[in-house]
Amino acid sequence: MKKNILIVGVGGQGTLLASVLLGNLALEKGYDVKLSEVHGMSQRGGDVVTHVKISDDNVSSPLIEKGEADIIIAFEKLEAYRWLPFLAEGGVMYVNEQQIMPMPVTLGQVEYPSEADEIIAKTAGRLVSFDALAVAEQAGSSKAVNVVLLGAASKDLPFTEEEWMKVIEANVKPKFVELNKAAFVQGARA
Amino acid sequence: MKRIMLGNEAFARGAWEAGVRVVSSYPGTPSTEVTEALTKCGDEIHVEWAPNEKVGVEVAFGACLGGARALSTMKHVGLNVAADPFYTAAYNGVNGGLVLLVADDNGCHSSQNEQDSRFHGRSAGVPVFEPSDPQECKDFMIAAYDLSEKYDTVVLMKSGTRISHSRGIVEEGEREEREVIPYEKNFQKYVSMPAMARKLHVAQEKRLAQIAEDAKAITAGGQPINRVEMNDPKIGIVTSGICYQYVREALPQASVFKMGIISPMPMADIAEFASKVEKLYVIEEGLPFFEEQIRAAGIPVHGGKDMFTIQGEYSANLIREAFGISVPKAALDENADIAAAPGRPPLLCAGCPHKGLFYVLSKLKTTVMGDIGCYTLAALPPTNAIDTCLCMGGSIGMEHGFEKATGSSKNLVAVLGDSTFLHSGITGLLNMVYNEATGTVIILDNRITGMTGHQQNPGSGKNAKGETAPAVNFEELVTALGVKNVTVVDPFEVKELEEIIRRETERDELSVIITRRPCVMITKQTGTPNVITDECRNCRQCLKIGCPTIEVKDGKPFIVQTNCIGCGLCSRVCPFDAIKAVKEGR
Ligand SMILES: Cc1ncc(C[n+]2csc(CCOP(=O)(O)OP(=O)(O)O)c2C)c(N)n1
Ligand code: SF4
Ligand code: SF4
Numbered sequence: 061m062k063k064n065i066l067i068v069g070v071g072g073q074g075t076l077l078a079s080v081l082l083g084n085l086a087l088e089k090g091y092d093v094k095l096s097e098v099h100g101m102s103q104r105g106g107d108v109v110t111h112v113k114i115s116d117d118n119v120s121s122p123l124i125e126k127g128e129a130d131i132i133i134a135f136e137k138l139e140a141y142r143w144l145p146f147l148a149e150g151g152v153m154y155v156n157e158q159q160i161m162p163m164p165v166t167l168g169q170v171e172y173p174s175e176a177d178e179i180i181a182k183t184a185g186r187l188v189s190f191d192a193l194a195v196a197e198q199a200g201s202s203k204a205v206n207v208v209l210l211g212a213a214s215k216d217l218p219f220t221e222e223e224w225m226k227v228i229e230a231n232v233k234p235k236f237v238e239l240n241k242a243a244f245v246q247g248a249r250a
Numbered sequence: 251m252k253r254i255m256l257g258n259e260a261f262a263r264g265a266w267e268a269g270v271r272v273v274s275s276y277p278g279t280p281s282t283e284v285t286e287a288l289t290k291c292g293d294e295i296h297v298e299w300a301p302n303e304k305v306g307v308e309v310a311f312g313a314c315l316g317g318a319r320a321l322s323t324m325k326h327v328g329l330n331v332a333a334d335p336f337y338t339a340a341y342n343g344v345n346g347g348l349v350l351l352v353a354d355d356n357g358c359h360s361s362q363n364e365q366d367s368r369f370h371g372r373s374a375g376v377p378v379f380e381p382s383d384p385q386e387c388k389d390f391m392i393a394a395y396d397l398s399e400k401y402d403t404v405v406l407m408k409s410g411t412r413i414s415h416s417r418g419i420v421e422e423g424e425r426e427e428r429e430v431i432p433y434e435k436n437f438q439k440y441v442s443m444p445a446m447a448r449k450l451h452v453a454q455e456k457r458l459a460q461i462a463e464d465a466k467a468i469t470a471g472g473q474p475i476n477r478v479e480m481n482d483p484k485i486g487i488v489t490s491g492i493c494y495q496y497v498r499e500a501l502p503q504a505s506v507f508k509m510g511i512i513s514p515m516p517m518a519d520i521a522e523f524a525s526k527v528e529k530l531y532v533i534e535e536g537l538p539f540f541e542e543q544i545r546a547a548g549i550p551v552h553g554g555k556d557m558f559t560i561q562g563e564y565s566a567n568l569i570r571e572a573f574g575i576s577v578p579k580a581a582l583d584e585n586a587d588i589a590a591a592p593g594r595p596p597l598l599c600a601g602c603p604h605k606g607l608f609y610v611l612s613k614l615k616t617t618v619m620g621d622i623g624c625y626t627l628a629a630l631p632p633t634n635a636i637d638t639c640l641c642m643g644g645s646i647g648m649e650h651g652f653e654k655a656t657g658s659s660k661n662l663v664a665v666l667g668d669s670t671f672l673h674s675g676i677t678g679l680l681n682m683v684y685n686e687a688t689g690t691v692i693i694l695d696n697r698i699t700g701m702t703g704h705q706q707n708p709g710s711g712k713n714a715k716g717e718t719a720p721a722v723n724f725e726e727l728v729t730a731l732g733v734k735n736v737t738v739v740d741p742f743e744v745k746e747l748e749e750i751i752r753r754e755t756e757r758d759e760l761s762v763i764i765t766r767r768p769c770v771m772i773t774k775q776t777g778t779p780n781v782i783t784d785e786c787r788n789c790r791q792c793l794k795i796g797c798p799t800i801e802v803k804d805g806k807p808f809i810v811q812t813n814c815i816g817c818g819l820c821s822r823v824c825p826f827d828a829i830k831a832v833k834e835g836r
Contacts, residue, residue: 071596080417083254087419093254094383095417099703100279100360104627105798106596120498122383122416125567127580142591147581160810161801162594166793167631168802170592179588183581193812202812 061218064124065112068143069135070160071103074206079110081210085219085227086114096122107139133213135205136160141176150185154213156192156205188212190250196243204243211247255420257413260384261351262287264391265321269428272313273297274306277702278325279360280414281353285323289714299705299714302673303328307335307350314348317431319395323351326365338442339404340374341450346431347398353409356535357563366536371406371513375454377461378406378513380491384418389471390510401457412492458514465516475510478523486527488520488540493533493564500569517547524549535564598627600799601775601817603696603767606741608635609795609823610748619652621645621666624700632796643674649689650682659689661755669699669707682760683732690754690761693724696769704772728762735761742767744822770815777816778831782807785828792820792829
């Protein structure tokens with residue numbers, strides 16, 4: 061088993077929590093795992109990416125290269141588009157349909173790419189695209205978009221729902237555990 | 251127990267297990283989480299944020315003299331600030347073990363340059379360690395303290411973005427409590443006056459030669475710290491750190507000499523390795539630090555910087571391409587032009603206190619000598635309100651020089667954050683007083699060190715562990731330096747702020763304006779979201795503050811309700827009073 065998962069989004073959307081949950085679960089199940097993440101300036105609303113590499117063999121480089129991602133989990137549509145070159149042939153995409161306008165678009169300097177939907181659909185081996193923000197709000201908070209998407213992508217990951225619940229309990233602040241569990245379960249049904 | 255750890259957490263764990271007692275650092279991406287992790291330890295360690303790296307290294311050196319194992323961490327440019335104590339401590343050697351951790355940033359993820367700290371290490375004459383994954387971060391830290399005490403030397407631990415900010419599995423160990431080593435007066439060793447310094451330099455050369463000779467026997471985590479992985483002898487690679495991981499990924503068949511101690515280089519061992527392989531390659535990010543030394547030792551190098559760039563980060567694909575190996579096949583159609591997708595530059599947060607100031611400076615078309623912090627982002631559209639940014643505290647000196655060159659300080663200001671001012675702005679301001687400047691310095695007092703993830707500082711009223719601590723009074727401090735015109739203002743009072751900036755920049759005397767409002771990431775302020783009502787005449791004044799939650803929808807400004815924190819800045823700049831707080835909650 062070898063899975064390369066790229067989690068992409070906008071700084072502040074919580075890509076880190078998603079990767080930490082995934083990483084801890086992989087460790088518990090006896091896989092080797094490496095993660096690479098972004099701290100610093102980009103966290104202020106810039107584009108952010110977290111690499112998660114899980115394998116029953118040794119993981120060397122913590123980075124997923126172009127063409128190596130088995131799964132891309134995108135918290136925002138433009139970010140899904142931006143990171144497409146990293147998707148492996150036949151790779152799966154989980155995309156939040158939400159659009160967050162970057163400042164150059166708001167200022168009218170460039171346009172939000174209208175062709176994004178079409179190119180994402182054409183490139184993905186399989187595409188699951190839905191409004192994760194709406195699902196998160198239903199689950200109790202717009203901040204839970206990250207865990208909703210993780211729930212959705214869990215179908216392609218070798219862990220049971222029970223294992224996911226445990227890792228959420230162990231890694232999320234107690235007062236947010238129920239919210240995140242609900243978000244995960246609803247995401248898994250999306 | 252095995253745990254997933256960030257490289258920086260693993261460094262911290264290693265220091266803790268090695269019995270470190272004193273830690274003094276200044277934050278800087280990508281190094282910050284090492285010291286941050288140590289603040290969560292108990293009383294067995296004294297951990298503090300120093301006002302800058304120079305002080306941090308001096309404190310750590312003092313602690314090592316006092317006989318404790320000590321640590322100071324910093325980003326690459328921080329070592330420039332600390333270079334003065336570093337280069338001489340490198341002569342003195344240690345009493346308790348001393349490790350200085352420096353994190354480079356190839357690829358400039360969060361930095362102003364791609365400075366290569368290996369040169370600092372070599373030039374100062376200290377051994378430099380470089381781990382390649384989180385487990386090694388921990389193991390090398392422990393080995394570094396042992397080596398520091400055994401060979402009587404400061405050790406430089408070199409990290410980088412991909413080492414510090416990658417996570418991997420780490421096996422935890424126990425802490426080894428160490429008695430403080432009694433201090434013995436020894437001015438020949440600890441007073442670097444010329445007569446002593448000359449001898450100390452000779453001693454330093456000797457111990458470096460000894461370390462290079464002993465390298466084969468030095469271990470970390472039970473493994474040789476420099477190791478040879480003999481595979482196919484056709485290709486032999488000399489490498490270290492994160493590049494080792496890329497090499498393993500791209501060239502699994504190659505033979506590899508992986509260095510853990512990268513300076514002094516184990517040249518005899520490299521020569522032996524070179525003799526066993528057909529072609530020797532050197533793979534290192536940045537300048538040809540290894541390559542030039544290997545060539546100078548008379549060892550033929552088949553490929554180095556003639557194959558690889560000195561800019562940016564490497565990757566497995568970069569190595570594959572250089573060796574003519576096919577890269578993984580991507581799903582994306584080769585003709586798709588994704589590069590044309592709009593960029594997503596970082597922005598000041600919704601509700602950021604700095605926004606009010608830069609809205610005004612942008613409006614007044616002021617020439618702004620900038621500095622380093624979240625507020626540097628104001629250089630980007632829509633405010634475009636920063637003219638230059640050099641180094642921590644640099645804004646003040648630049649403003650002074652600019653005035654002396656042009657003969658005027660009208661509509662000219664220096665801006666710098668509270669943490670940056672305390673780091674290295676005070677001396678610049680003193681210089682302005684002393685040399686009779688007439689300029690205006692604006693201190694952006696958001697009560698925290700924002701950019702690096704909200705560390706406390708001497709102005710914030712809390713220490714590294716979050717306990718109450720004395721807070722410097724900025725007004726009194728600048729007054730004591732001799733500044734006569736000091737004004738404090740809330741940067742969200744944009745009208746008042748504008749008047750003050752006009753008045754103070756016109757004045758033929760030096761002034762300081764302190765814009766005081768806490769960072770929203772620490773206040774976690776939430777208010778009623780604002781909406782743009784039908785009164786809106788589409789003048790787009792509100793877009794000029796650069797709030798990330800104001801977008802344009804159907805040709806008109808629109809506030810994304812889920813992200814608006816209700817700070818009210820947009821309603822203050824709207825000339826038609828069209829922006830209101832909505833009554834119903836979210
Ligand atoms: C010599 C040096 N040390 C550390 C850093 C990392 N650094 C960049 S900005 C910053 C802190 C800025 O804090 P402050 O001045 O309070 O401004 P804020 O980000 O809160 O607006 C630090 C520590 C650096 N760039 N250079
Ligand atoms: S972290 Fe604080 S200072 Fe930095 S951009 Fe956000 S609100 Fe402003
Ligand atoms: S009130 Fe206005 S400026 Fe403040 S966060 Fe909301 S939209 Fe942005």
